[in-house]
Amino acid sequence: MNKTGIVRDERYLNHKPGAFHPERPERLEAIYAMLNEPDMENRFHKVPVRRANRDELLWIHSPGYIDRIAATEGKNFWSLDPDTATSSGSYEAALLAVGGLCEAVSMVVSGKLDNAFALVRPPGHHAEKDRAMGFCLFNNVAIAARYAQELHHLKRILIVDWDLHHGNGTQHSFEDDASVLYFSTHQYPYYPGTGSLNQTGKGRGEGFTINVPLSPGHGDAEYVGIFEKVLKPIALEFNPNLVLVSAGFDTHQNDPLGGMRVTPKGYAGLTRSLVDIANTCCDGKVVITLEGGYDLQGLRSSVRAVLEQLSSLSKTHTAEIVSQGDQSALAYLQKHVYQVHGRFWKNLLKPSER
Numbered sequence: 153m154n155k156t157g158i159v160r161d162e163r164y165l166n167h168k169p170g171a172f173h174p175e176r177p178e179r180l181e182a183i184y185a186m187l188n189e190p191d192m193e194n195r196f197h198k199v200p201v202r203r204a205n206r207d208e209l210l211w212i213h214s215p216g217y218i219d220r221i222a223a224t225e226g227k228n229f230w231s232l233d234p235d236t237a238t239s240s241g242s243y244e245a246a247l248l249a250v251g252g253l254c255e256a257v258s259m260v261v262s263g264k265l266d267n268a269f270a271l272v273r274p275p276g277h278h279a280e281k282d283r284a285m286g287f288c289l290f291n292n293v294a295i296a297a298r299y300a301q302e303l304h305h306l307k308r309i310l311i312v313d314w315d316l317h318h319g320n321g322t323q324h325s326f327e328d329d330a331s332v333l334y335f336s337t338h339q340y341p342y343y344p345g346t347g348s349l350n351q352t353g354k355g356r357g358e359g360f361t362i363n364v365p366l367s368p369g370h371g372d373a374e375y376v377g378i379f380e381k382v383l384k385p386i387a388l389e390f391n392p393n394l395v396l397v398s399a400g401f402d403t404h405q406n407d408p409l410g411g412m413r414v415t416p417k418g419y420a421g422l423t424r425s426l427v428d429i430a431n432t433c434c435d436g437k438v439v440i441t442l443e444g445g446y447d448l449q450g451l452r453s454s455v456r457a458v459l460e461q462l463s464s465l466s467k468t469h470t471a472e473i474v475s476q477g478d479q480s481a482l483a484y485l486q487k488h489v490y491q492v493h494g495r496f497w498k499n500l501l502k503p504s505e506r
């Protein structure tokens with residue numbers, strides 16, 4: 153059994169972006185209720201939660217932006233963007249989301265835990281240097297990557313983003329940086345509009361941004377197939393010291409915002425694929441953070457499937473999931489990624505060679 157940590161705290165429920173907003177406190181209530189079920193209770197190690205400090209936020213965000221978010225504290229309602237609003241407890245929840253994730257990184261990097269899942273909100277991957285977007289205030293995963301580099305002196309961080317949406321804020325944070333490899337699968341064209349295959353990074357970071365845009369309708373076999381046949385060879389060549397994951401469950405088959413067909417079995421396969429990468433490169437060090445996912449039942453069962461893989465309660469066979477899909481669709485995706493990224497990654501073979 154692995155020692156798997158979880159970040160959970162009731163104060164994450166105090167971020168209330170408004171009635172009828174899909175990114176609502178009930179999302180975490182559903183997940184926390186699942187964690188209280190008899191077979192899950194006491195299985196996971198609780199990571200102590202703290203507020204992020206200003207220096208940590210400044211790695212990714214501008215001083216003026218941090219001040220603007222801080223000024224929302226105590227105000228009942230403040231609209232930052234057509235999709236993104238705050239309540240009196242939002243600033244604290246956002247600081248605790250960053251701080252909780254950073255503490256999870258610390259415990260995994262120092263070996264106190266094997267891996268961890270930060271069950272936090274608000275989500276983060278759309279948050280830009282100086283702009284709140286898409287339900288996100290601070291870019292949790294981007295700050296955590298810098299935290300691992302600055303505080304723990306790790307060199308190479310792999311960020312994998314399987315949320316339905318492209319993580320524009322995360323991509324922009326590292327697009328000229330070869331020490332952080334950003335890999336994203338997302339519905340495209342779709343919100344937020346970024347994430348085309350041709351966005352590959354800039355300057356010294358060229359080749360270290362990998363986007364796999366997808367039309368709606370993809371499910372377990374295609375997603376796990378992309379991880380096994382595209383992400384895995386690149387990730388092994390990059391050889392990260394830590395794997396961070398932006399886990400959105402809005403690719404679930406019942407999600408109200410998305411057009412994908414992923415099931416808990418698929419999320420188990422994606423997690424297994426990432427654990428395999430981390431076992432090869434960095435002693436299994438994987439830290440996952442919650443992004444989207446708006447169907448409460450789908451969220452609950454999918455997070456459970458991820459935790460079962462992280463803790464080795466269950467071991468899914470990725471090859472079996474991939475074999476159940478349309479192999480020609482997968483070969484088509486592989487071919488397109490190869491055409492753009494084949495020149496950056498020698499491990500990425502032409503589909504016909506595999």
Ligand SMILES: [Zn+2]
Nearest residue numbers: 315316317444
């Ligand atoms: Zn999303």
